[in-house]
Amino acid sequence: MSKTKEKTSPKLAFGYGMGEVANQMSWYMINNYLTLFYTDVVTISANAISLIMLIARVWDAVNDPIMGSICDKTNTRWGKFRPYLFFAPPFLAIFNVLTFTVWPVEGVAKVILCLLTYIGTGMIYTVIVTAHAALVNVIAIDSQVRMNLSTARGIGSAVISFVLSAVVMPMILFFSKSDVANGRGYFFASIVLSCVMIPCFIIEALICKETYTDQLHNTALEGEQKRRGFFGNLKELAKNDQLLRIVISTLFGAICVTARMSLLTYYVIYVVGNYMMISAVFSVMTAAQFVGTLLIPFATKKFGKKNYMFILTGLMIFGFIGIFFWGAKSTVVLLVLSFLCGLCNSSGSLSYGMVSDCIEYGAWKLGTRQEGLAASFLSLAVKISTAFCGVAGVQCLALVGYVPNAQQSASTITGISFVVNIIPAICGVISILPLFGYKLTEKYVGEIREELEKREEAAAKQTEE
Numbered sequence: 308m309s310k311t312k313e314k315t316s317p318k319l320a321f322g323y324g325m326g327e328v329a330n331q332m333s334w335y336m337i338n339n340y341l342t343l344f345y346t347d348v349v350t351i352s353a354n355a356i357s358l359i360m361l362i363a364r365v366w367d368a369v370n371d372p373i374m375g376s377i378c379d380k381t382n383t384r385w386g387k388f389r390p391y392l393f394f395a396p397p398f399l400a401i402f403n404v405l406t407f408t409v410w411p412v413e414g415v416a417k418v419i420l421c422l423l424t425y426i427g428t429g430m431i432y433t434v435i436v437t438a439h440a441a442l443v444n445v446i447a448i449d450s451q452v453r454m455n456l457s458t459a460r461g462i463g464s465a466v467i468s469f470v471l472s473a474v475v476m477p478m479i480l481f482f483s484k485s486d487v488a489n490g491r492g493y494f495f496a497s498i499v500l501s502c503v504m505i506p507c508f509i510i511e512a513l514i515c516k517e518t519y520t521d522q523l524h525n526t527a528l529e530g531e532q533k534r535r536g537f538f539g540n541l542k543e544l545a546k547n548d549q550l551l552r553i554v555i556s557t558l559f560g561a562i563c564v565t566a567r568m569s570l571l572t573y574y575v576i577y578v579v580g581n582y583m584m585i586s587a588v589f590s591v592m593t594a595a596q597f598v599g600t601l602l603i604p605f606a607t608k609k610f611g612k613k614n615y616m617f618i619l620t621g622l623m624i625f626g627f628i629g630i631f632f633w634g635a636k637s638t639v640v641l642l643v644l645s646f647l648c649g650l651c652n653s654s655g656s657l658s659y660g661m662v663s664d665c666i667e668y669g670a671w672k673l674g675t676r677q678e679g680l681a682a683s684f685l686s687l688a689v690k691i692s693t694a695f696c697g698v699a700g701v702q703c704l705a706l707v708g709y710v711p712n713a714q715q716s717a718s719t720i721t722g723i724s725f726v727v728n729i730i731p732a733i734c735g736v737i738s739i740l741p742l743f744g745y746k747l748t749e750k751y752v753g754e755i756r757e758e759l760e761k762r763e764e765a766a767a768k769q770t771e772e
């Protein structure tokens with residue numbers, strides 16, 4: 308086995324980043340506009356939206372781990388994860404469009420159609436995002452290279468998010484042929500994004516070859532995992548205490564970010580009082596996220612992944628609190644603090660880099676390597692956060708007296724600001740608590756990889772004999 312230190316391939320980084328571009332093309336409108344679409348365009352009640360989100364996430368709790376397990380058991384000439392990137396995107400495109408369709412029905416039928424399209428989108432998204440997230444663990448083997456590829460993923464996310472934040476709402480308004488977004492605008496905007504998404508996923512699948520799949524997946528061990536079955540593998544994975552810490556941290560961190568991003572349009576429209584400021588705020592945040600992502604390789608080398616996560620989360624909490632007190636008083640202050648918050652949104656790339664280390668730890672401690680199942684746990688945490696934000700967000704807006712498409716009272720405006728800024732800040736504090744017990748430093752992970760390579764060499768010799 309070669310001991311040459313692995314280097315990050317620019318071509319590979321570009322390909323993996325393109326996968327994240329495609330991912331954001333699919334999920335951006337759902338994250339940032341679906342709640343607004345449901346309340347102001349489809350005119351579904353807060354209780355109905357909460358029910359949709361709750362049912363979808365209960366299903367995800369079953370569907371996501373199963374999909375991760377299926378990926379782990381997949382063996383084709385294209386690898387374990389690439390087939391899903393080749394063949395699933397067209398189906399996701401169809402359901403993305405259906406999710407932003409205003410159906411010509413009323414009452415219960417309307418709610419049921421919204422539920423079915425949202426669940427369908429979530430299921431196909433799970434197929435793709437699980438493969439996309441797990442792929443990094445078989446296209447690279449070195450911890451820092453995997454972190455660099457996760458950074459490339461974050462750069463792809465930041466770049467496309469910047470573009471989308473600048474063009475999506477103007478595009479929706481353009482197709483709406485009005486100063487106010489309507490169903491026609493959302494529908495055609497989703498078609499445009501879906502058509503661009505498909506080739507981006509294909510590019511990722513073509514470039515990102517699974518170089519290390521055979522080396523990392525011992526045939527005898529694969530057989531043992533299959534004999535254990537889905538629930539046995541799930542039980543084994545739950546013994547990976549470091550992975551569980553990252554999943555819990557990601558859950559609350561994603562609630563922190565997703566809750567704010569999904570409700571930020573309400574803050575800008577009703578607290579700041581300017582529809583067109585939406586693009587400015589989102590553009591500043593995504594530009595800052597791009598800068599923050601570029602800093603990750605250097606910052607993680609200097610501070611370590613865990614410590615840098617602490618730094619970013621602390622700055623983000625400060626930004627949220629600052630916007631609550633001063634954001635609506637000054638456009639400059641709002642944009643400066645939004646830049647700070649956006650800088651810290653790059654922490655999502657850190658989570659994926661830390662999961663890669665947890666997979667190595669699980670292989671060393673438990674003798675079990677399950678990239679797909681581990682990735683599905685992180686995906687599930689993100690989607691649970693999205694659902695929780697959809698449920699809790701609209702309920703919180705209702706509690707503070709929000710009335711769609713109307714002039715809000717002074718107390719409601721303050722309440723919207725509290726929901727959008729202070730509640731996410733509290734979730735940010737909770738998100739860093741599990742990390743105090745996280746112990747996978749770069750040095751420790753390097754030692755684990757050396758031990759695993761010794762085991763792999765011994766297993767290879769036994770196979771030859």
